[in-house]
Amino acid sequence: MKRAALCALWGGGVLARVALAALVVQLAGCALPAREQPGALRAEVLARLGPPSATFALASGERLLYSELPAGFEAHALDFDASGRLLRNEQVLTQARFDNLPLGAWTRADVERTFGAPLRVERVARFDGDIWTYRFRQNSDLRLAHVHLDRQGVVQKVLFTDELPHFDNARD
Structure with missing residues (x-):
C-alpha cells in the first residue's frame, strides 16, 4: 500500500510538472x-x-x-x-517622459495622446485646474506623476510622489 501511495504521489508530481511546463510555454507565447x-x-x-x-x-x-x-x-x-x-x-510611462513635458505649451490633448487616459483626475484648492495622475515604475519604486493642467487645459507643472503600498489592515 505504501508503494501505491508513493507511485500516486510521484505520478501526481509528474502531472503537475507537465501542467506547469505547459503553462510556462503558453505564457512565453503571450502577445505583449x-x-x-x-x-x-x-x-x-x-x-x-x-x-x-x-x-x-x-x-x-x-x-x-x-x-x-x-x-x-x-x-x-x-x-x-x-x-x-x-x-x-x-x-511612455517613464520618469524621463514626464520630466520632459513642455510646460506652458502642451495641452490636455497632447498629454492624452502621449500617455493615454490618466489613473485619476483630481482638483485641489491650491491649483486652479485639473490634476491628471499617472502610475509608473522607476526602477523598482512605484511612483505617481501628477500633471497639472490649468483651466485652459495647458500643462503648468508636473509633480512626483511615491505610491505607498496598500497594506491589509484586516489583520490588525
Missing part, C-alpha cells in the same frame, strides 16, 4: 505590446494584441496606445506610418 517590432503590420498587431486602449491620428499615420492603467504601470505607444507599418514602439 513590448514585443512588437518595427516593420510589423497594423492588422497583425491588432490580431495579436486585440483592441488598443486608445487610438490617435498622427500627422504621418496612427498611434495605438496599449495601457495597463489603472492596475499596471506601463503604457505602450505603437506608432504606425500611413501604410500601416510599425515605426516605433515606446513604453
